[in-house]
Amino acid sequence: MRSVFVTVGSTVFHKLVAAAVKPEVQEALQRAGFTHMVIQHGMDGDRVLRGQLQQQSAEDYRLRIRSFDYSASIREEMAAADLIISHAGSGTILEALNLRKPLVVVVNDMLMDNHQQELADELQKSGYVASCLPSDLADAIQNMKQPLKAFATERTTALNDVLREEAGL
Numbered sequence: 001m002r003s004v005f006v007t008v009g010s011t012v013f014h015k016l017v018a019a020a021v022k023p024e025v026q027e028a029l030q031r032a033g034f035t036h037m038v039i040q041h042g043m044d045g046d047r048v049l050r051g052q053l054q055q056q057s058a059e060d061y062r063l064r065i066r067s068f069d070y071s072a073s074i075r076e077e078m079a080a081a082d083l084i085i086s087h088a089g090s091g092t093i094l095e096a097l098n099l100r101k102p103l104v105v106v107v108n109d110m111l112m113d114n115h116q117q118e119l120a121d122e123l124q125k126s127g128y129v130a131s132c133l134p135s136d137l138a139d140a141i142q143n144m145k146q147p148l149k150a151f152a153t154e155r156t157t158a159l160n161d162v163l164r165e166e167a168g169l
Contacts, residue, residue: 003036004029004063005081007074009089014048015134016087016106017041021052024138026062029083032141038077039067075099085137088116093123097151103129104140 006020019025020039029037041049049067071077075095078084084096085104096103105120120131127149132140 001036002032002034002082003038003080004034004083004085005038005040005074005077006085007040007078007092008042008045008087009040009074009092010042010070011087011089011108012043012045013087013106013108014045015108015110016085016137017045017048018052019106019134019137020085021049021056021065022138023056023062025141028138028141030062032083034063034083037063037065038081039065040069040071040074040077041067042069045069088120088131090119093119093129097128100150102144102148104137104144105129105131106134106137106140107131109133 006016008016017039020037039045039049046067046069053065074092078096078099078101081101083102083104085106086092086096088105088107093103093105105123107114107116107120109117120129123129124131127145128151129148130140130144
């Protein structure tokens with residue numbers, strides 16, 4: 001069993017929730033050998049998830065899907081996953097990188113001050129993550145370079161310092 005964990009963190013990011021279950025994303029994940037998906041959908045995300053799934057036929061459900069709104073800690077879900085698809089929040093990114101999990105960072109392009117795009121672009125350019133917008137998630141999964149560069153957790157790096165400061169850790 002290979003699993004994917006999708007997280008919106010503490011934000012509202014309905015586009016990511018909907019994108020994760022679209023047929024083309026499910027197909028890309030299935031082709032990559034994934035069988036299960038866990039979605040942390042946040043506030044009102046269950047409505048978005050149900051709505052998206054109702055628009056699709058039964059054969060579009062390629063992975064077994066389980067979802068929940070929030071949890072005090074998503075670290076266990078992240079640690080159990082073989083791939084993490086995450087919003088571009090610095091805390092979640094840092095957690096995934098420290099767990100040394102393959103990570104697709106999905107940028108919320110609806111934010112006014114889009115610092116997420118800058119962070120995601122820099123991490124992708126450095127080879128740590130794959131980055132995309134919700135509409136490009138299937139392509140990002142298909143084109144993901146394996147393996148991604150391992151994040152140095154043993155020593156302090158400039159990137160680690162910036163992420164820790166941004167996340168308030």
